[in-house]
Amino acid sequence: MNNNSSLVSNLSRRGFISLAGAAALTASMSACAAGGGSGNAAGSTTLKFWDMPWGPTGYAEEAEKLAKSFQGAGNIKDIGYQQVLWNGFNETYSSAIASKTGPAVSTGGGFQSFQYAAQGAVEYADKLIESFKSDGLYDDFLPHVLDAMKTPEGYVAVPWAVDIQTLWYRKSVLDAAGVAAPTTWDEFLEAGKKIAAKGYYAWGISGGSGNFGPMAILSLMINNGGGLFNEGGELDIVTERNTETAEFVIEAVKAGLTDPGAVSLKDDDLVTQWTNKKVGMGFYYLGLDDQLADKDIVVMDPLKGPHGDTGTIQYVNNIMMYKNTPSLEASEAFVTHYLKNMKVLWEKKLVTQLPALKSIAEASFFTASQSNVDIVNKWQPVAKTLASQGSQSSAKLAAIDGGQAMADFCQTLLGGKTDAKTALTKLHGDIKSVTSS
Amino acid sequence: MALLIAPSVLILLLTNAYPIAYAAFQAVHNGSLINSGEFVGLDNFARVLGGEAFWKAAGFTLVFTFTGVFGSWISGLGLALLLQKRIPARGFLKTILLLPWVVPVVVSSTSWNWLLATDSSPIPSLFRTLGLGEVRFLSDPFLAQVTVCLFIVWLNFPFMMLMMSAALTSVDESIYEAAKIDGATPRQQFIHMTLPIIAKPTYISWVLMTIFCVNEFPAIYLLTHGGPVGSTSTLVVLAYRTVFQNFQTGPGVAIAFMMTVALATVATILFRQIRKSRVE
Numbered sequence: 149m150n151n152n153s154s155l156v157s158n159l160s161r162r163g164f165i166s167l168a169g170a171a172a173l174t175a176s177m178s179a180c181a182a183g184g185g186s187g188n189a190a191g192s193t194t195l196k197f198w199d200m201p202w203g204p205t206g207y208a209e210e211a212e213k214l215a216k217s218f219q220g221a222g223n224i225k226d227i228g229y230q231q232v233l234w235n236g237f238n239e240t241y242s243s244a245i246a247s248k249t250g251p252a253v254s255t256g257g258g259f260q261s262f263q264y265a266a267q268g269a270v271e272y273a274d275k276l277i278e279s280f281k282s283d284g285l286y287d288d289f290l291p292h293v294l295d296a297m298k299t300p301e302g303y304v305a306v307p308w309a310v311d312i313q314t315l316w317y318r319k320s321v322l323d324a325a326g327v328a329a330p331t332t333w334d335e336f337l338e339a340g341k342k343i344a345a346k347g348y349y350a351w352g353i354s355g356g357s358g359n360f361g362p363m364a365i366l367s368l369m370i371n372n373g374g375g376l377f378n379e380g381g382e383l384d385i386v387t388e389r390n391t392e393t394a395e396f397v398i399e400a401v402k403a404g405l406t407d408p409g410a411v412s413l414k415d416d417d418l419v420t421q422w423t424n425k426k427v428g429m430g431f432y433y434l435g436l437d438d439q440l441a442d443k444d445i446v447v448m449d450p451l452k453g454p455h456g457d458t459g460t461i462q463y464v465n466n467i468m469m470y471k472n473t474p475s476l477e478a479s480e481a482f483v484t485h486y487l488k489n490m491k492v493l494w495e496k497k498l499v500t501q502l503p504a505l506k507s508i509a510e511a512s513f514f515t516a517s518q519s520n521v522d523i524v525n526k527w528q529p530v531a532k533t534l535a536s537q538g539s540q541s542s543a544k545l546a547a548i549d550g551g552q553a554m555a556d557f558c559q560t561l562l563g564g565k566t567d568a569k570t571a572l573t574k575l576h577g578d579i580k581s582v583t584s585s
Numbered sequence: 586m587a588l589l590i591a592p593s594v595l596i597l598l599l600t601n602a603y604p605i606a607y608a609a610f611q612a613v614h615n616g617s618l619i620n621s622g623e624f625v626g627l628d629n630f631a632r633v634l635g636g637e638a639f640w641k642a643a644g645f646t647l648v649f650t651f652t653g654v655f656g657s658w659i660s661g662l663g664l665a666l667l668l669q670k671r672i673p674a675r676g677f678l679k680t681i682l683l684l685p686w687v688v689p690v691v692v693s694s695t696s697w698n699w700l701l702a703t704d705s706s707p708i709p710s711l712f713r714t715l716g717l718g719e720v721r722f723l724s725d726p727f728l729a730q731v732t733v734c735l736f737i738v739w740l741n742f743p744f745m746m747l748m749m750s751a752a753l754t755s756v757d758e759s760i761y762e763a764a765k766i767d768g769a770t771p772r773q774q775f776i777h778m779t780l781p782i783i784a785k786p787t788y789i790s791w792v793l794m795t796i797f798c799v800n801e802f803p804a805i806y807l808l809t810h811g812g813p814v815g816s817t818s819t820l821v822v823l824a825y826r827t828v829f830q831n832f833q834t835g836p837g838v839a840i841a842f843m844m845t846v847a848l849a850t851v852a853t854i855l856f857r858q859i860r861k862s863r864v865e
Contacts, residue, residue, distance in 0.1 A: 238829045242618040263832065267619045356702070356723075357810045409704045411813045412723035417703055551830045552815070559813040563724075581636065582831040 192474040195482055196228040198251035200237065202309070202465075204439055207498040214492060218485045224478035232256075238550075245269050245470070252473035253482055258463035258534070259546035261297070261305035264470070266543035271469040272302035276480045285487060288505045296464040296533055296541060305466035306483055308490060309501035312462040313367045313431045314527045315448040321348050321428040332452045333372075333396055336429070340405035343428035349421060350405040352430030355555075355562040358415030362554035364431040365561065367460040369393045370532050372453035376548065376579065381538035383583065385576040386569065392454055394561060394568035401564035410562045431460075433500040434523050447519040450530055462531035463549070465501060502528060544583040553578035612838040618828070622835070629835035630843070633827075639840065641815060642823040646799060649734055649819055653798035654791055656738035661745025661790075665753055668746075686743035694807030697736055698723070726816035729809050733817045740804055741797065745790055752786040753779070788859045795851055799844060820844050 197215050201207060212229040220226070230251070232240050237257065244250035245264065254260075264270040277294065280286035286294075293307040317329055325346050327339040340350035355361035369375055374389035400406060407413060407421070421427045423440055429448070437445040450458040467486060469479040491508045493499045502524065503509050515521050534549055535541045548554060557575040560566050612629055616622025633639050668679055685693060700708050701722040712720045722732045756779070764774050780787075802821050805811060811818035811826065818826070820840055828837030 236829075238832075242829070246618045264619070267617050269619055356812065407704065408719065409702070409709075409721050409724045412702050412721070412729070412809070414702070547831050547833075552811075552826050555810075555812065556814045563726075563813065582833065 193223055193225045194228045195224045195226070195253065195474065195478050196230070196251040197482065198230050198232050198241075198254040198256070200232055200234060200255050202255070203435075203493070203498040203500050206496070207493070210493060210496060210498050214486065214489055215482075217489065218482050221478040221481035222475050224475055224482075227482065245472070248472050250470060250472060253467060253469050253479050255308070255465060255467055257546065257549060258311065258465060259541060259543070259549050261466055261468035262299065262541055262543045263546035264468070265299065265301070265304040269470055269472070270304055271471050271473070271476060271479070272304065273297070273306050273469060273480075273483075274302040276306065276469075276483060277303050279480070279484070285484070285505075288507050290502070290504055290506055290509065290528070293464050293504050297466055299540070299542070305468035306487065307464045307466050307504040308487060309465045309499060309504055310462050310528065310531075311465055311501045312434060312523060312527055312531050313363050313460050314434065314523055315429060315451065316432050316436050316445055317429040317448050318422075318425060318427060318444055319446050320444050321346070321425070325428070329446070329448050330429075330451065331449060333454060336451055337396075337400060337403065337405070340400060340429065341403055344404045348428045349407045349426055350428045351400055352418055352421055352427030353406055353410050353562065354413035354415050354418035355410050355559045356412040356414045356417070359550050360415045360418055360431070361410070361558040361562065362550075363461060365393075365397060365558050366534065366554070367431055368396065370459040370461050370536050371451060371457060372396075373455060373457040373459070373537070375532070375534075375536035375538075377535055377538040379537050379539075381535070381540050383576065383580055385579065386572045389455075390572055391568045394571055397561045398564055398566065398568060401562055406562060411559050434502055434520065435497065435500045435517075437519050438497050438517065439500065447522050447527075449522075449526055458530045459536075460527055460531050461536070462528070462533060464504070464533065547582045548579055551582060553582060608838045608841065611834050612842050613835070615835050617832060617834055625835065629839040633836045633839050633843070638815060638818070638823060639820075642818045642820045645730065645817065646819040646821075648730070649737060649801075649805075650795055650798040652734040653737040653741060653801070654794045656734070657741035657745045657794060658749075658787070658790065660738060660742040661747075662749045664742065664746045665749035668750060669753055682746060683743045685739050686741070690740065690803045691807060693740065694736075694804055697732075698808055701732060723809055724813060726813050729813060729817050733805055733809060736804060736808060737798060737801060741794060744797075745794065748786055748790040749783065752783040756782050785859055788855050792852055792855045792859075795855075796848060799848055 195218075199208075199211050199215070202211070208231050215227045215229045218227050232254075241250060241254070241256060241260065241264075250269075261270055265272065277286065289307065290310065293310060294303070297303045297305050297307060321343060322329060322339065325339070325342040325348075327342050330336040330339045336351075343350035353361050353364050366375075369390055372389045372393045374387055374393055376383060376385055378384035378387075401410075418427075418430070419440075422430070422432070422436065422445070423442075425444075437443060437447075450460065452458055467483050469476070469483060473479045487505065491503070491505075491511065494503055494508050494511070495513045503514070508514060509520075509524050533541060534545050553575060556578065557571060560571045560574070610621070613624060613626060614622040615625045615629070664682060668675055668682075672678070700706055703709070704719065704721070709720055709722065712718070721728060723729050760778065761774055764778060769777070799819070800821055801819070802825065805817055805819060805822055806825070809817045811822040821844065824837045824840040824844070826837075827833050827840060831837075
């Protein structure tokens with residue numbers, strides 16, 4: 149008789165089953181955070197503000213300083229600042245909101261406010277936005293960014309930044325390949341082949357964990373006058389324009405423009421490739437040149453698609469207020485404070501987004517960068533949201549943004565072993581499945 | 586007596602029964618993590634079973650679990666037999682072999698990813714240097730599946746090695762001496778003596794390893810995120826994605842419930858086997 153035999157004698161069949169059952173349910177149990185304490189209880193003097201890592205090192209420290217410079221309102225004397233990592237942020241917010249231990253105010257995913265508003269957890273910002281009309285803030289927003297927050301029920305949040313995907317290129321690499329910055333899709337392919345022939349990754353794209361790959365593909369779809377939705381806001385993916393886009397990506401992959409291992413490349417790996425001067429061209433956020441402190445990296449003009457269209461994707465990032473707050477007045481006062489003082493984040497080059505406010509976008513510290521100016525003047529006017537070609541954002545977009553359907557689609561195209569229609573048909577089915585209630 | 590076990594029963598109820606009951610509630614509702622939603626009966630189960638992703642994930646879960654259980658058992662048993670022999674630096678070797686199990690899975694997954702993910706990673710570079718061509722361990726769907734299966738074996742063989750070492754330690758050496766005198770070959774001794782003697786701990790380790798493998802999440806998610814194109818998604822990864830990426834709580838919990846049924850079935854079968862071996 150050994151130790152294990154004694155274990156056997158102590159185990160019952162029911163014990164085994166309950167052990168198996170409990171173990172299998174582990175994944176779902178984390179989702180079952182119902183009830184719980186109230187982290188924003190009335191009477192609390194601290195307002196909880198959760199923020200995401202929106203920029204390079206130094207962002208969190210500065211953002212916390214900015215948040216804590218809030219002088220308070222009513223009984224609220226202090227701000228509790230917390231950074232939430234992108235990795236698993238949905239779980240963090242969902243669990244916290246379900247257990248009523250979440251923030252009173254937060255930034256977050258582009259469509260998070262729509263999602264939680266639909267679930268009754270977010271406070272609409274109509275009253276706050278109305279108050280902006282009297283202090284000039286209302287007119288300071290870039291065109292259309294406020295509208296992007298509007299639903300039939302009201303404004304789900306207040307915009308603070310615009311995450312816009314633009315094409316960048318490394319000038320020395322293009323020079324080495326003897327090509328000029330492309331202006332059309334055809335030129336992009338031709339230039340890419342010459343760059344690849346020199347041993348570079350002509351088109352830097354990452355399809356593994358992260359969101360760069362799907363965003364690049366979506367940018368191209370919108371660039372070609374396509375997108376996931378039609379003008380009526382209905383899911384409409386297997387279209388002529390999207391088929392052309394998918395064929396373009398597959399052709400680029402087959403022509404060797406991308407890293408053969410791009411399917412599993414993480415976003416961080418892509419940044420490393422840019423840093424190590426291995427990439428010729430590719431999509432990235434505003435400020436890639438500043439982030440890498442490398443003036444050899446230049447923003448491209450928007451490419452013209454096969455039909456002459458231009459465009460890219462943008463995400464209007466926002467600050468949302470939750471119903472679980474010790475004081476709605478304090479939440480509103482805090483958001484106003486944050487917007488009115490956030491220019492320091494761009495002044496210190498700590499954010500890789502466009503500011504949602506014209507006063508910051510026109511400030512000398514921002515316009516001192518030619519790439520910033522080009523992005524504001526050339527890219528932002530042609531940028532559209534994930535709801536494109538429709539105009540109304542909704543909670544459904546949260547399941548698409550950063551979801552598996554787009555990641556699988558991107559990986560399928562980057563694998564290069566598919567045809568456009570098959571890949572698009574699967575994408576349509578996958579997105580329909582996650583957006584139908 | 587009832588009073589004495591009451592605290593334990595209460596804790597068990599709170600930690601097991603309540604979450605299971607709440608999960609059952611969610612599985613038949615169309616709610617979210619925040620709202621309970623409306624009662625939809627078995628619609629969530631039908632929806633999950635009607636989707637291609639479920640069957641794809643179920644298939645890979647079977648392969649992954651089978652490889653994980655028997656791969657780690659065979660390697661664990663082999664090493665346990667080796668470590669029974671008087672070999673130099675046996676203690677040191679045992680410590681080294683335990684490392685995959687001791688190191689946090691976050692660290693080992695990240696390390697494997699670093700070793701394999703890109704063309705410039707050390708292992709693909711080595712393959713290239715050896716003239717074996719471009720091998721894309723995590724980009725090719727089939728190779729990614731193979732890699733994930735190897736990873737789970739690597740993670741779990743130390744556990745099996747410990748279990749089998751403990752089982753082998755209790756075997757009386759004199760029966761082998763008697764078998765040798767009777768002319769039994771080492772192979773015959775292993776098949777007809779060693780394996781039957783360690784049958785009970787073997788079955789237990791299979792049950793435990795089956796549960797570990799079916800529920801394994803961090804190793805897969807950190808290494809491949811279930812990709813490429815969902816090729817390394819097991820049911821637990823699919824459940825996670827369904828709940829937290831697609832925000833479909835009901836279908837996600839329904840997947841977890843079906844896993845529970847499958848695991849309970851496997852556990853019951855193996856339990857019978859254990860009882861049978863006890864009688865024998």
